[in-house]
Amino acid sequence: MSSFDCPREQDVVNAVLAGAWPDRCDDSLVTHAAQCVTCQEVAQVSMLLHEDVDHARIDVIVPAAGQIWWRAAVRARLESTHAAARPMSWMHAITGAIVLGVFLAAITTVWPMLPGVINVIRAASLEVLPSPEVSRAIAGGLTQIAGLAIIVAAIMVVAPLALYFALSDD
Amino acid sequence: MREITLTDMERLGALDEADRTFQMTEEAFRAFYELTARPVRVYLARMTGDDRLADDLLQETYYRFLRANASFESDDHRRNYLYRIATNLIQDHRRKPFMEVPAAAIVEVPDAAAAAQAAERAARRLDLERAMKQLKPRERSLLWLAYAQGWSHEEIASTIGVKTASMKTMLHRARRRLVALLTPGERS
Numbered sequence: 001m002s003s004f005d006c007p008r009e010q011d012v013v014n015a016v017l018a019g020a021w022p023d024r025c026d027d028s029l030v031t032h033a034a035q036c037v038t039c040q041e042v043a044q045v046s047m048l049l050h051e052d053v054d055h056a057r058i059d060v061i062v063p064a065a066g067q068i069w070w071r072a073a074v075r076a077r078l079e080s081t082h083a084a085a086r087p088m089s090w091m092h093a094i095t096g097a098i099v100l101g102v103f104l105a106a107i108t109t110v111w112p113m114l115p116g117v118i119n120v121i122r123a124a125s126l127e128v129l130p131s132p133e134v135s136r137a138i139a140g141g142l143t144q145i146a147g148l149a150i151i152v153a154a155i156m157v158v159a160p161l162a163l164y165f166a167l168s169d170d
Numbered sequence: 171m172r173e174i175t176l177t178d179m180e181r182l183g184a185l186d187e188a189d190r191t192f193q194m195t196e197e198a199f200r201a202f203y204e205l206t207a208r209p210v211r212v213y214l215a216r217m218t219g220d221d222r223l224a225d226d227l228l229q230e231t232y233y234r235f236l237r238a239n240a241s242f243e244s245d246d247h248r249r250n251y252l253y254r255i256a257t258n259l260i261q262d263h264r265r266k267p268f269m270e271v272p273a274a275a276i277v278e279v280p281d282a283a284a285a286a287q288a289a290e291r292a293a294r295r296l297d298l299e300r301a302m303k304q305l306k307p308r309e310r311s312l313l314w315l316a317y318a319q320g321w322s323h324e325e326i327a328s329t330i331g332v333k334t335a336s337m338k339t340m341l342h343r344a345r346r347r348l349v350a351l352l353t354p355g356e357r358s
Binding site for chain 2: 005010013014016017041042044045046048049050051052053055056057060062063065066068069071072073075076077080
């Protein structure tokens with residue numbers, strides 16, 4: 001026990017909170033408190049706070065238990081929905097990256113093969129078509145169309161992905 | 171963060187799920203809430219000095235309590251845990267200025283003697299309120315739990331999160347300060 005601590009302090013508080021202080025409690029406690037500075041202070045503070053609590057309790061309005069429960073339940077559900085949505089966003093990002101990677105890999109593979117393919121087409125067209133000028137024109141056109149087709153395909157793959165990530169809030 | 175809203179059906183589903191999500195059933199919660207809500211609300215209001223904030227913190231306190239992954243040995247332990255949450259929430263808001271809580275108006279006064287008594291009580295409450303405002307948030311919490319709720323030193327120490335010996339020293343200091351602030355002539 002320290003100099004500011006009294007073993008009967010709690011008894012005084014209990015008596016005050018029970019509304020028994022000082023008239024309806026143990027005489028020895030009242031006698032003790034009259035000589036104990038700590039208990040006098042404790043009684044004074046406790047009476048004031050107890051009075052304040054009593055008064056505040058009358059006025060205070062709390063929401064119904066069901067309302068608190070309902071709000072908590074909805075909030076818990078909302079939080080779990082958020083938590084469940086988080087891995088989905090990651091999955092979308094990973095899928096997008098994979099699609100982009102596959103597309104770039106395909107372009108890298110196809111691009112060096114393109115002149116060869118065009119040469120094959122030109123050789124084939126030379127056999128079929130009567131004029132070499134027509135065959136050359138077709139080959140030139142094919143080279144231009146192939147480049148354009150790759151750019152269009154790239155836009156078709158990349159644009160929806162870019163749009164998705166731009167509009168996604170996560 | 172993308173906004174996620176719940177449909178009415180999902181809201182109903184949330185109620186079904188709640189018994190599994192929360193650490194107690196709705197029935198048990200209702201009983202516990204009836205016992206604790208008013209004192210906790212008064213505690214929050216007196217510690218923050220803001221009734222609206224106290225309402226928000228009350229909801230938050232019970233939400234955190236319900237979601238807590240804790241097991242309780244007794245009702246007292248459960249109640250102490252609830253107050254610990256409330257105390258932590260108050261401390262989170264302690265940087266905000268302590269606002270005046272308007273004293274309740276005395277509506278009906280039957281006679282002069284009762285009027286004088288009521289006025290005296292109102293003045294005492296106002297003095298207490300002013301004195302409490304000048305204390306630190308932790309001092310207010312300590313005094314409230316010790317002398318308005320009647321908690322033991324050990325219970326308060328575990329709720330505040332300090333050792334019992336340190337708590338006793340802090341409580342003594344807070345009590346001395348409050349008494350000094352309430353004593354005419356000693357007010358700073």
